[in-house]
Amino acid sequence: MDTENSYSSMYGEKPAMQRIRLLASVIPASARSLIRVGRLHASATSAMCQGFKQANIVIVDRKFANDFEKFCLANYGALPLLYRSKPGEWGAPPLSSKSDIRTDCLQYRKYEEGIFTGSLKTLMEYTEKLKEMVTFYMGCSYSFENAILEAGIPIRNVEQGCNVSMYRTNIPCARVGGFQCNTVVSMRPIPVDKLDAVVQITHPMADAHGAPIHIGHPGLIGIDDLSTPDFGDAVEACPGDVPVFWACGFTGAEAISSLKSPLAFTHAPGCMFLTDLRSERKVASDSGGSVEAPQVFCISENPPHYSVASLTAVEKIRALDRLIQQDPADRRIKHLLIKDQLLKASLSLSHAKSVLITTGFPTHFNQQPPEETDGPPGAIAMAAMLKAQKKSVVIVTDQRALEMNKKIIEEAVEEGVIKAPVPVVSYQDDGEDSPLLFLCYDGNPQFPRFDHLIAIERAGMAADGNYYNVRKVNIKHLVDPIDKLFLTAENIPGIVTTGIGDGGNELGMGKVKEAVKRCIPNGDLIACDVSADFTVVAGVSNWAGYAIACALHILSNCTIHERYLRKAVGFPKTSEVDGYTAALPTVLKEEKLLALLVKHGIRSGKTGNLGMEVDGLLFHDVHSSMIKQLLEITLGKNE
Structure with missing residues (x-):
């Protein structure tokens, strides 16, 4: 029997999965021969010639070739040049x-003056013009499909016998010359329990787009409806699947459209060039292998959003977490701990563009001012790092303490504790719509002002609507209802909240209120009833603020996380790391800040002493030692 006719015949006779298995076993040279003579009847090359690399194709006039090569290098995630x-x-x-x-x-696509003008089965009729044109071969995600399947991870478009889904996004590519466009992505629904595995498999395969650039809600990257892809086919997800997006080589076609050159060609979506090169699988290692293992974490439930970081960065942040969980005041905080809350909060903050921080616990109700020294230092440490990373930061506090806190920030800048001022505002509860108007532009929940709210050592509302210190004294008359911002944020997609505390009566501790009631003295009365998405518990709340600043620094130095943040567009921003290091809390800076607080009459929380202590613990050597140890984990040396 003629081999070519037998392939053609079998495709028409076999069910979809049998055809797919047959196509998977064809070697590339044979497949190219069949394509050349028009006898390979398939609409896409997904799952074809499994174990071999496939390539995206862009063909441009030679005068644009140098710029397109630079465009590929500047957008390597989408266009890994082979x-x-x-x-x-x-x-x-x-x-x-x-x-x-x-x-x-x-199949090919023809572009004239940047406009798609038709599909072609062959380019033979353009042979003379092609003599003055250059072909670029870029890696393709089809190249890693075999490795994913071998790991027992389903690929839904393969199961369904259709092309992968591809979408235009709102992610701008790095511009080079006349080439400017947004990134195109391919999407594969992946079972949630397989996310780590699929990222670890694809991460080392940089010439096939590497690791995903987005995991979770498509709207976060400008995709309105997964059922209507811009290219390819709609792929049906199964229960428990999460949409996972890889940078896609069809970005090259979008770049061609932006150039508006007289003539250019690309492959048709899903119709790749089949190479003779084997796809080499390098498994990311959790145990010191040559390839760093990425880890995946959910950083938002509303909308669903996942982040990625290296195992090394994750373990460093977990070490920070273990350190701040020391309990020198014996507050029994071990009963309140939830795994990886510091890590997830820090990952979420790394993605945020605008952050609101609140602090202030007026425990000393008979003093003026009634605030304690725990809270403001941690808030300012986080603000310093967030601002260094070019995020918008605002601090919200009680109206009665507004001017004092503004003055503290002003003096902290003068003393070099923080590089630039941080706006300090108050929240006025003037009516039912006040929280929404404060959090969102024009009160519209589709346009929030802030991506993340943080409460650190902030008095939290109990179940009876009052606010209590640890001695069961109601301090409601001293506390503005900033809790309402956190309660309202629960129903605003895109706002994540973090609560930091050390006793269970702080804003955000509602997530662990049952444990507070069981295990913390007076917990049945004082437990905060207001939850946060992430609850970070530390022996002293300031320590958690320092740890988050350190965790953000660690993530800025993590190449896996940094690539995910910038969506594999452009080049690593290594020049900014020094600025991040300068923003870290240090013993000298924190000593200066504590002295400023004492100057303003702010006292130690546990003892009420007006001196260099926080929660009854002396700055030297308890808090200074904690700062040194945090920096040692962060930087790998003593500072």
Whole structure:
């Protein structure tokens, strides 16, 4: 039987999955031969020639070739360059033998003046013009599908016998010359319990787009409806699947459209060039292997959003968490701990663009001012790092303490504790819509002003609507209802909340209120009833603020997380790391800040002493030692 006819015949006779399995076993040279003579009847090359690399194709006039190569290098996630041909070169010697780019793709697209003007089965009629054109071969996500399948992870478009879904996004590529466009992504629904595995498999395969650039809600990257892809087919997810997005080589076609050159060609979506190169699987290692293992964490439930960081960064942040969980005042905080809250809060803050911080616990109700020294230092430490990372930061406090806190920030800048001022505002509860108007532009929940709210050592509302210190004294008359911002944020998609405390009566501790009631003295009365998405518990709340600043620094130095943040667009921003280091809390800065608080009459929380202590613990050597240890974990040395 003629081999080519047998393949054609079998495709028409077999069910979809049998056809897929047959296509998977075809070697690339045979598949290219069948394509060349029009006898391979398939609409896409997904799952074809499994174990071999596939390539996206862009063909441009030679005068644009240098700029397009630079565009590929600047947007390597979407366009990992495998080979650039010479003008008029039909083959691709490093990638394949006996290939001809004019005939060896299932289908091509033609662009004239940047406009798609038709699909073609062959480019033979353009041979003369192609002599002055250069072909670029870029890696394709189809190249990693076999490794994913071998790991027992389903690929839904393969199961459903259709093309992968591809979408335009709101992620701008790095511009080069006339090439400017947004990134195109491919999407595969992945079971939630397989997210770590799929990221670890694809991360090392940089020439096939590498790790995903977004995991979770499509709207966060400008995709309105997964059921209507811009290219490819709609793929049906199964219960428990999460949409996972990889940078896609069809970004090259969008770049061609932006250039508006007289003539250009690309492959059709899903119709890749099949190479003779084997896809080499390098598994990311959790145990000191040559490839760092990425870890995936959910950082938002509303809308669902996941982040990625290296195992090394994750373990450093977990070490910070263990350190601040020391309990020198014996407050029994071990009963309130939830795993990885510091890590997840820090990852979420790393993605945030605008952060609101609140602090202030007026426990000394007979003093003026009634505030304690725990809270403001941690808030300012976080604000310093967030601002260094070019995020918008605002501090909200009680109206009665507004001017004092503004003065403290002003003096902290003068003393070099923080580089630039942080706006300090109050919240006025003037009616039912006040929280929404404060949190969102024009009170519209689709346009929040803040991505993340943090409460650190902030008096939290109990179940009876009052506010209590640890001695069961009601201090409601001293506390503005900033809790309402956190309660309202629960129903605003896109706002994440973090509560930091050390006793259970702080804003955000509602997440652990049952444990507070059981295990903390007076907990049945004082427990805060207002929850946060993440609840970070420490022996002293300031320590958690310092730890979050350190965790943000660690994440800024994590190449896996940094790539995920910038969506594999552009180049690593290594020049900014020094500024982040300068923003870290240090013993000298925190000593200066504590002296400023004491100057303003702010006292130690537990003892009421007006001196260099926090929660009854002397700055030297308890708090100073904690800061040194946090920096040692963060920087790998004593500071």
